[in-house]
Amino acid sequence: MTQKLFDDGELFEFEATVLSCEEGKKCFQVTLDKTAFFPEGGGQAGDVGTLGDAKVTDTQEKGGIVYHKTDKPLEVGSKVIGKIDENIRLRRMQNHSGEHLLMGFIHGKYGYENVGFHLGKDEVTLDLNGVISYDELLECERQANEAIAKDVKISISYPDDKTLSALEYRSKLENMENVRIVTIEGIDVCACCAPHLSSTGKIGVVKVLTCESYKGGTRVHILCGLDAVAELEKKQAIVKELQKLLSAKPEKIIDFVKKLSDENNELKNKLTDIANAQAESIIASLENESRKSFCVFTDGLDSNALRRIANEGVKLTDGIFGAFNKAANGYSYIIASQNIALRAKSKDINAALGGKGGGSDAMIQGSITADEQAVRAFFEGFEG
Ligand SMILES: [Zn+2]
Structure with a gap:
């Protein structure tokens, strides 16, 4: 049994005699006649610190014996000063x-x-x-x-x-x-x-x-x-940063953020209204006498508006119809068809337009990097 000294929790330094030292996996297991190092238990990790010039990286207990895991061997029988990492403990x-x-x-x-x-x-x-x-x-x-x-x-x-x-x-x-x-x-x-x-x-x-x-x-x-x-x-730093970003006193931050959120929702609703109106005007202008494959280009529409355009455009073609909306590195797209099974074609379409995406036989969606000219040329030359 190792004599345990940690009933005095504030004893951070002690002298003990090395009883054994065995080489383990990438470490040495040292036992002492007495120790102030607390071995892992009761939800608390084992102590770390030093024994002489060896680092103690963990402390465990088995059958009343306390094992100090060290990075160096210690001479059996020698006296050693143990120091517990005071800050951690x-x-x-x-x-x-x-x-x-x-x-x-x-x-x-x-x-x-x-x-x-x-x-x-x-x-x-x-x-x-x-x-x-x-x-x-x-x-x-x-x-x-x-x-x-x-x-x-x-x-x-x-x-x-x-x-x-x-x-x-x-x-x-x-x-x-x-x-x-x-x-x-x-x-x-x-x-x-x-x-x-x-x-x-x-x-x-x-x-x-x-x-x-x-x-x-x-x-x-x-x-x-x-x-x-x-x-x-940490929390104070967050409050300070928010104070700076919002130019508001700490007690006003919550009201301020609520106001911002309300304004943001109002703006989102307005943008949706604008996008819907734009989609309606594009849908009204769609015409395709030749019934060949064709496409339209838009900017600032969400995927719902784009899908509405695709649903209407596809009725005017025997080939494929594409609705393209400007995105950061090209376009987001929805391509639809009434006659051509798109799922099998999506790999070729994406390869031709530098894109990725997929979907069903009736409709695929994704993003592309090709420019408008290249996309228009692809649709004009598309033959099922
Ligand atoms: Zn406890």
Whole structure:
């Protein structure tokens, strides 16, 4: 068994003796007589840092032995200084202790349990086995932040069986041996294996970001401490950029965007009306006495208007009719026919006009890069 030193979550440096060092896949697995490195568990990743001049890239536990994954071998029997990456560990503890604190208030008021905890690099989620609204979560968040301001003590203990059986605590596991209890005085008691901060003040801040329905309960996204501040910086940058783009004060941005969206919809409707009128005028001018293949060119029409023109034009030909609308690199097209099966022809048509697209025997659509002159020449020479 490795002696674990991370009951003191703020112990970032320690000295230990190397007990074994074995070469693994592109790494070495080092065990020590004691360690402050936390092995992955309870939703939290394994610690990283250094052992002497070797980098520790992960920490895992098997059967009570803690394995440090290193990039260099260490001499068995030698003394080594272990240093945990303080920034990464601090952020993880802020998020993890923050989660316990928030859960203390959620559990206290609603009785819900956290049945799935994930502490990722950019995301912290907790899955509650009950339904709770965002506003209700915000109320719990406010209480959590008040407890942060009061700097409440957080302690680790290993109660004996008798004490434990009389203790009310949150736990995911049943019938555990040697239960490790994390207590936030007067707020939360929870069985947990991870390192924690020594008081709530060090969490800094708890922020609920979003929540969603999940497996009949609620998945809650949170960030705490320095990660919450980084998130605030990110959001603040977005608000600043919007402020600049819209020349509006932050509190006016929503009204401004709503107004823009309304104006945009009005303009879209006007454009549709114009396109429809243009399509009607093109349809009215269509004539084809010879009943040979022919085509028309338009600009600024949507695919619905183009289809209406194609539906009318096709009635005037025994060959193919094409409606072409100007696009960024050529034209979008709809080609229709009453007599010629277009599906089999579409490959040849696209090849001749530098295009792509397809459809049914009666109608194909897509885009081409050929110019108007080339398209007209193709239609004039088209013979089924
Ligand atoms: Zn925990």
